[in-house]
Amino acid sequence: MATVDSLQSPRFCGIRTFMRQPWHNDAGDADAVVLGVPFDSGVSYRPGARFGPTALREASTILKPYCPVLDVDINQWLNVTDCGDIDTIPGYMAESLDKIRDGLIPFFKSRAVPVVLGGDHSISLGVLRAVKAARGPVALVHFDAHSDTIPGYYGKPYNHGTPFYHALKEGLILPQHSIQIGIRGPLYSRDALAWPKEQGLRIVMGEELHRRGLEAVAAEALERTAHCPVFVSFDIDFLDASCAPGTGTPEVEGFNTYEGLTLLRTICRETRTVGMDLVEVLPDKDPSGITALAGASMVHAFLAALALKKSAGRSAA
Amino acid sequence: MATVDSLQSPRFCGIRTFMRQPWHNDAGDADAVVLGVPFDSGVSYRPGARFGPTALREASTILKPYCPVLDVDINQWLNVTDCGDIDTIPGYMAESLDKIRDGLIPFFKSRAVPVVLGGDHSISLGVLRAVKAARGPVALVHFDAHSDTIPGYYGKPYNHGTPFYHALKEGLILPQHSIQIGIRGPLYSRDALAWPKEQGLRIVMGEELHRRGLEAVAAEALERTAHCPVFVSFDIDFLDASCAPGTGTPEVEGFNTYEGLTLLRTICRETRTVGMDLVEVLPDKDPSGITALAGASMVHAFLAALALKKSAGRSAA
Amino acid sequence: MATVDSLQSPRFCGIRTFMRQPWHNDAGDADAVVLGVPFDSGVSYRPGARFGPTALREASTILKPYCPVLDVDINQWLNVTDCGDIDTIPGYMAESLDKIRDGLIPFFKSRAVPVVLGGDHSISLGVLRAVKAARGPVALVHFDAHSDTIPGYYGKPYNHGTPFYHALKEGLILPQHSIQIGIRGPLYSRDALAWPKEQGLRIVMGEELHRRGLEAVAAEALERTAHCPVFVSFDIDFLDASCAPGTGTPEVEGFNTYEGLTLLRTICRETRTVGMDLVEVLPDKDPSGITALAGASMVHAFLAALALKKSAGRSAA
Amino acid sequence: MATVDSLQSPRFCGIRTFMRQPWHNDAGDADAVVLGVPFDSGVSYRPGARFGPTALREASTILKPYCPVLDVDINQWLNVTDCGDIDTIPGYMAESLDKIRDGLIPFFKSRAVPVVLGGDHSISLGVLRAVKAARGPVALVHFDAHSDTIPGYYGKPYNHGTPFYHALKEGLILPQHSIQIGIRGPLYSRDALAWPKEQGLRIVMGEELHRRGLEAVAAEALERTAHCPVFVSFDIDFLDASCAPGTGTPEVEGFNTYEGLTLLRTICRETRTVGMDLVEVLPDKDPSGITALAGASMVHAFLAALALKKSAGRSAA
């Protein structure tokens, strides 16, 4: 199966794979692979992100290969494969994290750059454990409304509010080279972000991003991550609730898609990205599909940056 | 707080409690208590039943106290209290089942008859463990499209397809006196129902119910459960998908609300019911609220039967 | 403007009038007129039926003129006109009832048979006042889940639960010749229906209709209304919640559209109908439009019966 | 790729193919193939059925392989393959019909029995042309609310209201052995069905089916189709609007899924079925997915009947 040409075959035709790319069970010689992790047992409010991968694939069918902002054609430079989904176990957090890690390790060990479609944000712990196993610790560039660095909920360690606490504890990410962008909304307490900051993590609050602007924050992110392998974790609620209504814990005072894409492109085109995840798309609260479209567009931008780097002779990772 | 009079206070006013009854944290001297168990980590397909209790409370605000079919006024004979929700832990099945059991035991030990609002059907295992602890094993009258007697899913024991396997294994129910009604739809294999039948469980397939009719099946249920304490478990997908679209695994070829209510009333008015659960209402797929209304109506019918028995001087349980 | 031919002009084209009939401000020489009364300040739970007329007009565009069950072509025998809407005043019950009555009197005095599209059921009081003023008291054939004969709500007389109390009090309907069909669901008390029954009103409960069947009840309705001018009031919640989810106070245990249409046709083809109203369609809770379609189909059946009587040389009223 | 085991891999995981069967571009050695024809340019009212195949595949993921009513396991007896979609050209009716015919001929010439997922009903003309080319004319068993035998709309021949007019004209079906079941709702005129009846087509009106019952009509269908190759065309609006709200021209007074499935199973298990189409599922008006579920269940029943015949040593076609 080859990539489908949407000037010959209408976009609404065919089995849904990401951007109508071919479906294979393994990475083969792909430059990038897209994988779903349909898991949402980690949410503290609304479930349903297990249908995120399906919604993202559907939305991606209207995305064409050439990115005019980066002036690069994804299909010209990258061999992209959709490798289906990792099986998880609803209701079993720890076991699912193991399955995610084990299922992803081969992809992170391959020559391809994996893009993981969530799922709620709890999956990122499994993803980062796989990254660590395959590539060692990474610099994290984390777009989100929430820091997700709480030690535990309801007396238990794993939840979509805790992945980066454990990632820090387990040494999966390099705090001095990592950055969270867009954190906003009410917190449990004044001290809620004290611990991750003590570990060295840089947290750019939403208010600060609104105030300082895209360029300044992008520059800081590039400086922090310089020379490191970078993993990008993009929680769709980084975007404002008006741009991403279909998510489990939407937040107001957020960012629009122009801001999100501009930041993402600026950072990714200049860093050594080893992978990405795009999480918390919840189709049941996305009646028009704009959240899934925004999410798929973020993945498209990531792939376009990858293509750009390859076209420039730079290794993708 | 007293029951609200909807001829004085419009139904759309006020904090939502079941049938606008008072809210207390314990059973007190109530004859019946309504409790939510907002848990849906056990679903094999669509999650969201954690919002079932909220939807059922909202739908119940339009239910008046007098049932013309049974000719009885619930508020005249029963002191009904809404005792809020049992806290659960999303993503942690076994621990949540413990919390459900422990949280419910005091209510099943009280003089009140508890009605539990789910939540997905996995919660019934916790509920029945509480019933067993407080009252001993019971006859089960189980309305459902699915038998839910599979030993496990994905290598794990707990899931909304397995509660009655464990209930049988743990001796929570009396198989010779228990009955499942309305089971239908495709199965995993021809032998899928062999084991529960071997234990003595009576399974009335949907096809059989369509063929034999309400009276015959109700009579059989009454005969089987005679002289036993009875627990009623009502999965809303017993109803046809047209009557209960808002559920996780809807099934076609089902039953309408007249059939469901007639069966439920006929059985409950003549049996010694020690409790009920009403599960699998999924508001996100219930845009008009008719599924929640059907569910709340089932609870209303159960309470009306309880009131009728009390009015007749018979002990409720 | 003439009736639009849907074999030439697609149904989705054009300004929306009922069944694509011409729009005039007065009855002219029409045999039947359709009028909207977009008012919903009388509801005790969900508002929104003010958009009923718009939804019914939209749904009616797919209705063709020939009724195979009655074997009659509406357009062949009837000149049908859409006369737009009566202006009402949201938030002002008594004044709106006056406007409804005054606005409708000329139509009930014309040679046309009016069909009124609600709006909530409180409008029927204004409608029946107009009928009384123009034609004297009438026999009422009332399809509904609710009797709507409560004296008042919240200390006030007018509400969608009270129109037939006032209609009886004001002598607008002939109780000995009137019948309510399909009343069901919980009531405020055992005595809730005592007063209307004392006035001579026949109330066929839903349970009774389920038990006795369509033929017996239709026969009884024909007997009661014989030789009287008949007004038909059809509350869409007569239908089961699965067939009419889009309504303010849906009820389970109801009737399907085959049952509703069969009853309506059987009664209307044999009685001297002076008008009809079709109320309580609430588009916001009708995402697929099936409630509006059911409502428009009831109006279609009423018109077809009118055409049949005209074709048989019987006066429509 | 093999059929996925849903006791190991949750149903919400994976690229969506019909019943989680393997995806291949050609029939290979399959016993049955499922193909989508996402085309809806033929509709006279609401478009959107082009997303029918996607919705049917999604709904089919919850269908298990064993049918308890027919007592047969689909996967045990049939090798079922999902062969993706036929490309069509929106806005170009005649050309699309050619592409449908040409695309399907190889499948109808293969040893597999094709099941086609629409799309609107105009596609059936292309499908039947392929059947004719591969297998000769067939007996048609047609479930629908509409006869679809109008010569043309808006001065043009092709539309979802005309396929069987052309099928009759082109000799694709054997009118003396064909039957339409469930036709109902208003018609354009008294003579609307005269021509197809003159050709010998048997039309069982909805009213007649309600009156005579399932058994009588099934028996008549079996008698008419005896000894002929049979093609089943199932328009989802055969079902009542409450059971299939998600369709372009829903009709009230229809049939429930128990009635539809019973008829379909009774007929298919006894006839030599060479193929089936399932059309007019419109996801945008199907917020709970029950229409798609009903449609997928019809396909499941067709496949189960096929398996049953194979298990009995009878050739499927």
Place this chain on the structure above:
Amino acid sequence: MATVDSLQSPRFCGIRTFMRQPWHNDAGDADAVVLGVPFDSGVSYRPGARFGPTALREASTILKPYCPVLDVDINQWLNVTDCGDIDTIPGYMAESLDKIRDGLIPFFKSRAVPVVLGGDHSISLGVLRAVKAARGPVALVHFDAHSDTIPGYYGKPYNHGTPFYHALKEGLILPQHSIQIGIRGPLYSRDALAWPKEQGLRIVMGEELHRRGLEAVAAEALERTAHCPVFVSFDIDFLDASCAPGTGTPEVEGFNTYEGLTLLRTICRETRTVGMDLVEVLPDKDPSGITALAGASMVHAFLAALALKKSAGRSAA
């Protein structure tokens, strides 16, 4: 009952009160009380805001107590109580305004600062009458797309377009110290705003706010309201239709939540606020809940500003 800790009890558990605060019928020793006024008989277009309080309570369950922008913890400084809803009478405007005023006076006379959840904007007249009775006239800070200063509609005085006309006429607000912010969209005529301006009311049109920016307008508001008791009336349609789709008369060209919250915080932290209302949230047009979330966030910001003032030793009112 105490405030619920969402790190122990999941947010989707429990009877819905605002921000999971305790429910009492009176103010007791609360610092702030939240009350619903579920009334929408005053709307000129879409009704449904009577379900606003329910939707706001649901949305508020995801709001945590600490506001990082104002650096203050609501629960640390304020005792907040949910006091349920004021009963109103649908269809009876004048009587409902009386019930609102009478119901609220005790709360405005208590030591608590009331926050009123609407309901349509007509309720603000009842609210301001209560404020006047308890506290005397106030400076109004009014966020809205519409001035709501029309004398009457349809020949009647009360409607959601008229509250501030009457408030000015009745001396409830101090026009020289009051300000309307964000007024935009088409008007009935060029003179539509002449009268309120003549009374001294300052009206900042949306266009002006877009042009001059948040700081300038906030400064002007602070200057006008200096030394006065301030009542904040926030109509959710101040926000752009993309941020607040769920409202009765949405307007384009509006403001996002960052702009709304920044203005609100800047003004409230520096003024002596005696109360707030948040009106026109219409859940039926808010499928993703983002409008209710925006509304609840505005209330959160108001409470946070109150907490900040208390923490600084300044009296809240």
Place this chain on the structure above:
Amino acid sequence: MATVDSLQSPRFCGIRTFMRQPWHNDAGDADAVVLGVPFDSGVSYRPGARFGPTALREASTILKPYCPVLDVDINQWLNVTDCGDIDTIPGYMAESLDKIRDGLIPFFKSRAVPVVLGGDHSISLGVLRAVKAARGPVALVHFDAHSDTIPGYYGKPYNHGTPFYHALKEGLILPQHSIQIGIRGPLYSRDALAWPKEQGLRIVMGEELHRRGLEAVAAEALERTAHCPVFVSFDIDFLDASCAPGTGTPEVEGFNTYEGLTLLRTICRETRTVGMDLVEVLPDKDPSGITALAGASMVHAFLAALALKKSAGRSAA
């Protein structure tokens, strides 16, 4: 029939015409006419824009006649008539384009300025052919996310991605005086826009508009179109997906309604506009109606600019 006064007749009353203006079949002495072209067979992804005219008429009922930004009252200066819809033929592209052209020519030849409500963007070819026939070639001001200058799709010429290719080829527009604004999102290839640029068309990419700002681009548009008759084609997906979710191929990184309206007003008040179309509103994906409201507001702004020019003694065209 005269324009309806919404201070006397509530906006939710009456047959829906644009802005409650009178309905006539021809232009008569109108200054502006509004016409629907409900056609969507040209879409490459989601159909449904055939219901755009109905949705735009509904949304327009809340628009009042005075525009405060332009300080002009539409009803004071313009006689606006709603002339209903042009009949089209679903599934027949070329024939429909003929019907659109032929149906519109009389209106473009009248003294009125036509505003056409789509429908998908393929209709603009028919519209521009009518403009050419009646008025000669025009300068095009085209707001869109997509250039729509592809020669053909799926081997066929007509589609909503091709109208301006043909318009250029057929000499319907003056490329040197035309401008496309807001083009963004992925393209088929780097060369996708080369041909239209070679023809002289100015394409302002979305990125450029974000960067240079409204004033600069408006100035450029005015300069290019100076002294030419101007046709405005506004595809609602010019707006960001958050502001216009209800469209067939939404795009992120777009513009809000303030930006869209400001550009539109600035350009239209200074140019000789001979007509406008507003296309691609898709109600099925617009659950809150904000897309239709945005579209109707664009038409309102166009009409207000027309009124302003007339008030200033300048001919509208």
